[in-house]
Amino acid sequence: MHPVPMHDVTLAGFAATAVAAPGVSFALLGLLWLLGLKLSEKFVARLTCFTYVVSAIGLLYVAKGLYDLPGHDGVLQLGDWFKVGEYSFDLALHFDSISLPLLGMTAILTGLIAAFSETYMHREPGYYRFFLLLHSFGFGAMTAFSAGHLDLLVVGWELVGLSSVLLIAFFYQRSGPAACGVRVFGIYRAADIGLLAGVFLIHHYRHSASLLSIGQHALTADQATAAGLLLLLGAMGKAAQAPFSGWLPRAMEGPTPSSAIFYGAISVHMGAYLLLRARPLLDDSFLALGAVTFIGVFTAIHGVIAGRAASDTKTSLAYAAVTQLGLIFAEIGLGWTNLALLHIVGHSMIRTLQFLRAPSMLHEHHHMRAAAGGQVDLAGTSIESLMPVWLRQHLYWYALDRGHLDRFLQAAFVRPIFAVSRALLSFDARLLHQGPHIALPANPKAEEADA
Amino acid sequence: MTALLNTWFTIDAFNTVPIVLYTALFVSALLMLPRQDLRGLSVKFDYLLVFTGTMLAYCATQPFLIWAGWTISAIPLLTASHVHKLSRATVAAGCLALGGGIFLLSTGDYPEWAFALIMLAVIQRKGLFPLQSWVGDSFEHGDIVLHGLQFNAHLGLVIIARIALPLLPDLSHSSLMILSDIGLATAVISAVMAVAESRPRRVLAYVVTSQASSILAGLEGMNVEAITGSLMHWMVVPMATTGLLAVLRMLEVRNGGKLGTLQGYLGLGGRFPRLATFFLISGVALVGLPGTMGFISEDLLMHGALEAHPWIGLAIPVATALNAITIYRLFTRLFLGARVEALPTVPDARLRERLPLTAIVLALVVFGVFPQLAVNLRSRAAEQLVRAESQNAAQAVPGH
Numbered sequence: 001m002h003p004v005p006m007h008d009v010t011l012a013g014f015a016a017t018a019v020a021a022p023g024v025s026f027a028l029l030g031l032l033w034l035l036g037l038k039l040s041e042k043f044v045a046r047l048t049c050f051t052y053v054v055s056a057i058g059l060l061y062v063a064k065g066l067y068d069l070p071g072h073d074g075v076l077q078l079g080d081w082f083k084v085g086e087y088s089f090d091l092a093l094h095f096d097s098i099s100l101p102l103l104g105m106t107a108i109l110t111g112l113i114a115a116f117s118e119t120y121m122h123r124e125p126g127y128y129r130f131f132l133l134l135h136s137f138g139f140g141a142m143t144a145f146s147a148g149h150l151d152l153l154v155v156g157w158e159l160v161g162l163s164s165v166l167l168i169a170f171f172y173q174r175s176g177p178a179a180c181g182v183r184v185f186g187i188y189r190a191a192d193i194g195l196l197a198g199v200f201l202i203h204h205y206r207h208s209a210s211l212l213s214i215g216q217h218a219l220t221a222d223q224a225t226a227a228g229l230l231l232l233l234g235a236m237g238k239a240a241q242a243p244f245s246g247w248l249p250r251a252m253e254g255p256t257p258s259s260a261i262f263y264g265a266i267s268v269h270m271g272a273y274l275l276l277r278a279r280p281l282l283d284d285s286f287l288a289l290g291a292v293t294f295i296g297v298f299t300a301i302h303g304v305i306a307g308r309a310a311s312d313t314k315t316s317l318a319y320a321a322v323t324q325l326g327l328i329f330a331e332i333g334l335g336w337t338n339l340a341l342l343h344i345v346g347h348s349m350i351r352t353l354q355f356l357r358a359p360s361m362l363h364e365h366h367h368m369r370a371a372a373g374g375q376v377d378l379a380g381t382s383i384e385s386l387m388p389v390w391l392r393q394h395l396y397w398y399a400l401d402r403g404h405l406d407r408f409l410q411a412a413f414v415r416p417i418f419a420v421s422r423a424l425l426s427f428d429a430r431l432l433h434q435g436p437h438i439a440l441p442a443n444p445k446a447e448e449a450d451a
Numbered sequence: 452m453t454a455l456l457n458t459w460f461t462i463d464a465f466n467t468v469p470i471v472l473y474t475a476l477f478v479s480a481l482l483m484l485p486r487q488d489l490r491g492l493s494v495k496f497d498y499l500l501v502f503t504g505t506m507l508a509y510c511a512t513q514p515f516l517i518w519a520g521w522t523i524s525a526i527p528l529l530t531a532s533h534v535h536k537l538s539r540a541t542v543a544a545g546c547l548a549l550g551g552g553i554f555l556l557s558t559g560d561y562p563e564w565a566f567a568l569i570m571l572a573v574i575q576r577k578g579l580f581p582l583q584s585w586v587g588d589s590f591e592h593g594d595i596v597l598h599g600l601q602f603n604a605h606l607g608l609v610i611i612a613r614i615a616l617p618l619l620p621d622l623s624h625s626s627l628m629i630l631s632d633i634g635l636a637t638a639v640i641s642a643v644m645a646v647a648e649s650r651p652r653r654v655l656a657y658v659v660t661s662q663a664s665s666i667l668a669g670l671e672g673m674n675v676e677a678i679t680g681s682l683m684h685w686m687v688v689p690m691a692t693t694g695l696l697a698v699l700r701m702l703e704v705r706n707g708g709k710l711g712t713l714q715g716y717l718g719l720g721g722r723f724p725r726l727a728t729f730f731l732i733s734g735v736a737l738v739g740l741p742g743t744m745g746f747i748s749e750d751l752l753m754h755g756a757l758e759a760h761p762w763i764g765l766a767i768p769v770a771t772a773l774n775a776i777t778i779y780r781l782f783t784r785l786f787l788g789a790r791v792e793a794l795p796t797v798p799d800a801r802l803r804e805r806l807p808l809t810a811i812v813l814a815l816v817v818f819g820v821f822p823q824l825a826v827n828l829r830s831r832a833a834e835q836l837v838r839a840e841s842q843n844a845a846q847a848v849p850g851h
Contacts, residue, residue, distance in 0.1 A: 034809070082747060082822040084830045085675030087754060151750070155741040162740060165779070169787055175716050178787035185779050189772040196768040200757040417773075421647035424640065428584050432535045 002212065003075040003094060011065040015076050015093060018058025018103070019146050022110070022138035025051040029132050044131045045118035051135070052111030055142070059104050062095055072097060075148055092148030094211055098276055101345055102145045102269070109265050109352055110138045116356060117257040126170055130255060133170075137163035137258075141266045145273065150199040150209040153274070157195065157238070160267055161188045167258040168251050177253035184247045190413070191237020191244065195274070198230030202281075214281045224281050228288030231278050232295070239271030239325045240318075242299040245306070246406040248322055252314040259314060260355030265348035268321060272328045272344055276337055289333050296329025302403045308384075309399035313358045321351055460510045464832040465612055470509050472686055473604065476693045477502050479807035480596050483697050485704040488594065497527035497597060505604040514553040514614050521576070521606050522546045528585075528601060533592045538585035545575030545582075549610065556618060566619045570626060573607040573615075577667070578660045580637040590656035590696075599696040602659070603689035608666065608681075616839050627670045627840075634667025635756075635766040642773035649712045651699055654781050658774045659692045662737055665749075665767055668756040673840055677755020678833035683748035683825060687736060687815070691745065694733030694811045698726050701804060702785065705797045713781075716788020725800040727786040729808045734778040736815040739771055743819035747826070 006012050025047055032039060066072045078091035095103075114134060121127050137160055144156025165188065169181035199209050205223050206213045219227065235241070240248040248268070252259050262268070275282065275292060282288050300323050307319025324347045331340040357364075369376050384392055401407065462470070481489070481498065489495060504524025511517045528534060528542050552568030555561050573579075578586040589598040611627070638661045645657035666688065669681025702719060703709055710717070720727040732743070739749030749771060757764035800808060818825040 080823075082826045084679045084751065084826050084833075087676040087751070089750065155746070158741045158746075162735070169783065172720055172787040173718065173789050175788050178716055178783040181787075182776070182780050182783055186776045189775050193765075193768045193772050196753065197757075197765055200753055200764070201761060203754060204758055204761050417643060418647050421643050421645075424644045425647060428587065428644070431584055432537055432588055 002071075003073040003096065004069045004071065006065070006069075006074040006076045006095075008065065011062065011074075012076050014058040014061040014065075015074075015095060015146075016078065018055045018062060018107070019093060019142045020139075021051045021055045021058070022135045022142060026132065026135035026139055029128070029135065033128065033132070039128070041118070041122065041127055044128060045114060048114035048131050048134065049111055049118075052107050052114060052138070055107040055138075056104065056111065059100065059107055063100055063104070066095055066100070089151055090149070091152065092210070093146040094148035095146065098273070098341060099145050101341060102273060103142060105345055105348055106138065106141045106145060106266055109261055109348065110134065110141075113257045113261045113352075113356075117255075120257055121255065124255075130167070130170065130258070133163045133167050134258070134261075137167075137262065137267075141270070144270060147211075149211060150202065150214075150277075153277075154195065154199060157234075157270060157274075158192070160262075160270065161185075161192070161238075164188075164251070164258075164262050164267055167262065168254045170254050170258070180250040180253045184251050187237055187244050187247045191234050194230045194233025194237070196234075198227050198234060201227045201230060211277055214278060217284060219281060219284060221284055221286075224284035225287045228278065228282045228285045229291060231274060231281075232288060232291055235271030235274045235329075236295060237271070238274075239268055239329065240299075240322050241271070241295050241326065241329060242302050242403070243405040243408055245299060245302060245319075245322050246402055246409070248318040249310070249315040249402075252318055256314075256355060256359055260352045263318065264321060264351035264355040268325055269328075269344045269348060272325065272332060272340060275329065275332045276340065279332065279337055282333075291333075293330050293333030296326045296331070296333055298326070299323075300326030300330065302326070302405070305395055306399050306402045309396060313361055314355070317351065317354055317358060320354075321347075324351075459513050459516055461512050462510065464835060466509045466609075468682075468686065468828050468832075469605075470506065472689065473502075473505060473509070473600075476603075476689055476811075477600060479811065480600060480693055480697060483701075483804040483807045484596055485700065487704065488596070488700070494594070497594070498600075500524065500526050501597060501601050501604075505601075505606070508604070508606050508609055512613065514556065514618070517606075517609065517613055518546075518549050518553050521549055521572075521610075524601060524604060524606070527597060528589055528593070531589070531593050534585075535588050535592070538588040541575055541582055541585045545572045548572040548575065553614070556614075562619060562621070566615065566626065569610060569615055569619075570630060573610050573630065574633065576610075577605070577607040577634070577664065578602065578637070578641075579633050579664060579667075580640050583637060583641060583660055586660050587653050587656040591650065591652045595652055595655075595696050596693070596700055599659070599692055600689075602663070603692055605663065605666065605685055605689070608685060611670075612836060616836065620842070627673070631667050631670035631756075632763065634664040635671070635763060635770075637661070637664040638668070638770035639766050639773075642770040642777070645777040646773060649714065651710050651713060651781060651785065654777060655692075655695055655699065658737070658777055659688065659695075661770050661774055663688050665752060665770065668752050668764070668767055671756045671759050671763065673837060674755055674758070675830060675833050675837050676751050677759070678836050679826060679830045680748050680751025680753075680755055682829035682833055683744065684752060686818075686825065686829070687739075687743075687745045687748050690811050690815055691733045691737035694729055694808060694815075695737065697804075697808065698730045698733070699785075701726060701800070710785070713784040716783065717785050718788035718791050720786030721790035722797075723786075723799045725805065727782070729800065729812055730786065731782055732812045732815065734782060736819070738775040738778055740775065741819075743815050744822065744825060745815070746819060747822040751826075 006015060066074050073096040076093040078093065081089040081091050117130065121130055140156045140159025140163060144153050144160060147153035147156060165181050165185040168184055169177045171177050202214060203209050205219055237244050248263055251263050282292065303319045303323030303326055307316055310316040310319055328340050328343050331343060501524050504520045507523065508517050508520030511520060525542050525546055529539055548568045549572035552565045552572065555565035575582045586602060641657045641661035641664065645654050648654050648657060666681045666684045669677040671677065736743035736745040739745040753764060753767050756767060
C-alpha cells in the first residue's frame with residue numbers, strides 16, 4: 001500500500017518540528033559560538049534536553065496521527081530543496097512502522113544522553129563542542145531515519161558520520177584519538193562509495209531514488225544485484241560488519257556518552273536500517289540476499305571470538321555490539337524484518353545502558369566483591385574449556401589479532417593505494433629533477449598504519 | 452568606442468558570477484594575507500597581473516583578447532624564479548598552444564590542429580594528467596595564495612565555453628567527452644597522489660587539482676543538471692581553496708616558516724581554534740559533505756555524470772572519498788595532538804583575517820543549506836551552454 005500524503009497541517013507541523021528541532025538547536029549553538037558568546041553549561045544542557053523532549057512529543061503526535069491513516073504509513077512533502085532542469089531534490093519525510101520506532105529511539109536516547117552528559121561532561125574543556133556535535137548527530141540521524149528518498153538519507157548518513165569522527169577525536173590533545181578518528185573516517189568514506197554509487201545507480205535505472213521507487217520487481221535481477229551489493233557495502237561500513245569491524249573498538253576513544261549513543265545505539269544501526277529500506281530491492285536478487293546473510297553470520301561469529309580476547313570493557317562491549325549487528329544482518333537476509341526491527345530497538349537500549357555503566361563497572365565490581373566476602377566466581381570460561389587445546393590456541397591467536405581483518409584491509413587496499421601513490425609522486429619528482437628532495441615519508445609503514 | 456567595447460567584451464549569464472566571485476576572493480585574499488607576503492612592488496604587481504589577466508579573459512568575447520588575458524595572468528608564474536623551469540615551460544607551452552590554436556582558427560585552415568592545440572592549453576591550465584606537475588610545484592615553491600588564485604580562475608572552462616563550443620562545433624562534441632574522461636582520470640590520479648604526500652602545500656595542491664578536475668565531469672552528461680553542477684563546483688572550489696590556502700599560510704607565518712613534512716601531530720588547534728574551524732569547514736565544503744555548497748554541486752555532478760555513463764561516473768565518488776580522507780588527515784596533523792607551548796604567543800585569527808574567512812565559510816554554508824539561489828544563478832548559464840552544444844551536435848550529424 002502506498003503512503004498517504006500528510007495534509008493535516010497540525011500533523012505536518014509536529015512531524016517537521018520533531019525532525020528539525022536538533023538542527024535548529026545545532027544552528028543556534030553554532031551561531032552563538034561564532035558570535036563569541038559564552039553560554040553556561042546549564043543553559044546548553046537544558047536547551048539540549050528541551051530539544052529532544054520537543055522531538056519526542058512531536059513524534060508521539062505523529063504516531064497517533066498515523067494510527068488513523070490507512071496502512072499507518074504517511075509521507076510529508078516539504079517541497080524541493082533545490083531544482084534544476086528535470087532534476088529536483090525533494091524534501092520528503094516518510095513515517096511508517098520502520099522509521100517511527102527508530103526516530104522515537106533517537107529522540108529518547110539522545111535526550112537521556114544529554115541529561116547524563118550534563119554531569120558526566122561537567123567542567124570538561126570541550127563541553128560546548130560535545131553538545132554542538134550531539135545536536136549535529138541527532139539532526140543527521142533524524143534526517144536519515146525519516147528520509148523519504150535515498151538522496152536525503154545520504155545527507156543524514158554523512159552528517160552522522162562526520163559528527164561521529166569529530167567526537168572520536170574529542171580529546172584532541174592525545175594523538176591516539178586523532179589517529180583513530182582518521183581510521184574510522186577512512187572506513188566510513190570507503191564504504192560510502194558503495195552507498196553513493198548504489199543510490200545513483202538506482203537513480204539511473206528508475207529516474208528516482210524515492211523509497212517507493214525501489215519496491216519489489218522495480219528492477220531486473222541484475223540491476224537489483226548491482227544496486228543491492230553497493231548498498232550493502234555502504235551498510236557494512238556503518239554497521240562495522242566484517243571485514244570493517246576493526247573500527248568499532250577504535251571509536252571508543254571518544255567520551256563514553258557519545259560511544260553509548262553512537263556505537264551502542266543509533267549510528268551502528270543505520271546500516272541495518274538502510275537494508276530494511278532496501279529489502280524489496282534485495283528480494284529481487286538471490287546473490288545480494290545471500291551476501292547479506294553470509295556477512296551477518298560471519299560477523300556474528302567473528303564478534304564472539306574477537307570479543308573474548310578484549311582487554312577492556314568498552315572493547316568487549318564493542319565486539320558484543322558487532323555480534324548483535326551481525327545477527328540483525330542475518331535476520332534481514334533471511335527475511336525476518338520484524339524481528340530485525342525489534343532486535344535493533346532492544347539492542348540499542350541495552351547497549352546504551354551498558355556503555356553508560358562501563359566507567360563505574362570496576363567500582364561496582366569492588367562493591368560486589370566486598371559484599372560476597374572477597375570471592376566472586378569468574379564467568380565465561382565454560383565454552384573454551386570444552387575445546388581441544390590446539391583449537392583454543394588458534395582461536396586465541398585469531399581473537400588477539402582481531403580476526404586478521406585489519407591486516408587484510410591493510411594488505412588488500414591501504415598498501416596498494418600507498419604504493420601507487422608513492423610511484424606517482426616519485427614520477428612527478430623525477431620529472432622535475434627533484435630527486436631526493438621529494439618528501440616521501442621517512443617511515444612509510446608508520447604512515448600506512450596511521451591511514 | 453562603446454560599440455567596439457560591446458563587440459570585444461560582454462557581461463552575461465556565464466561570466467557574471469565568476470567575475471563577482473573572483474573579485475570578492477581576490478579582495479579577501481589581499482585583506483587576510485600576512486603583511487610580509489605583500490611586501491615589495493613586484494609582489495603587488497604580480498597580484499595585479501593575475502587579477503587583470505583573469506578579468507580580461509572572463510569578459511572578452513574575442514579569442515585573441517581571451518588569449519591576452521590568459522597570458523597576462525600567467526606572467527607571475529612564468530617569471531617566478533623559485534618555481535622549477537619545467538613548470539614554467541609547461542605554463543609557457545600552454546600560452547603558446549592557445550595562441551597557436553587561435554591563430555590557426557583565424558586563418559580557417561587546419562581546424563583539427565587548432566582544436567587540438569586549444570585542448571592542449573586547457574589540459575595544461577586545468578592541471579590535467581599528465582600536465583599536472585606545475586600545480587604542485589608552484590604551490591610548494593611559490594606564493595601559495597597567488598598561485599591558488601591563478602589556478603582557481605579556471606580559464607580552461609572559459610576557453611571551452613567561449614572558443615571551443617561556438618567556434619569549433621564540428622569537433623567539440625566528441626572531444627569534450629574525451630576531455631571529461633581525462634578530467635575524471637585526473638580527479639582519481641591526483642586524489643591517489645595526495646594519499647602518500649606529507650607536505651601540506653603539496654597535499655592541498657593535489658586535492659585541489661583533483662576536485663577542480665571533477666568540474667569537467669559535467670561535460671560527460673552535457674545536460675542542464677550536470678553543467679549546473681560543474682558551474683556551481685566552479686564556485687565551490689575557488690572559495691574553499693582560498694580558505695584552506697589562506698589558513699595554511701597563516702599557520703606558516705605563525706610557525707615562522709613552511710611547515711615542511713608532517714610526520715607527527717602539530718597540535719595547533721589548541722592555540723588557533725578559530726583557524727582550525729575555518730580550515731575544517733572549507734575542507735568539508737571542498738570534498739562535498741552535506742551542509743555545504745560542495746554537497747549540492749557534487750550531487751548535481753554525480754547525477755549528471757552517472758546518468759550519462761554509470762561506470763565512468765564512479766570516478767567521482769572514489770576521488771571524493773580519497774580527498775575527504777586526505778583533508779581530514781591533514782586537519783588532524785595540523786590541528787590535533789598535544790598543544791604546542793613552544794610557539795611564541797601569537798593570536799588566533801585576527802579581525803582582518805577573521806572577517807574574510809567568516810564571509811567565505813558563511814557563503815559555503817548558507818548556499819549549502821539554502822542552495823536554490825546559487826542553483827538559479829548558474830542554471831541559466833548551463834541552459835545556454837547545453838543549447839549551444841546540442842546545436843553543435845545536430846550540425847555534426849551528417850545530413851541533418
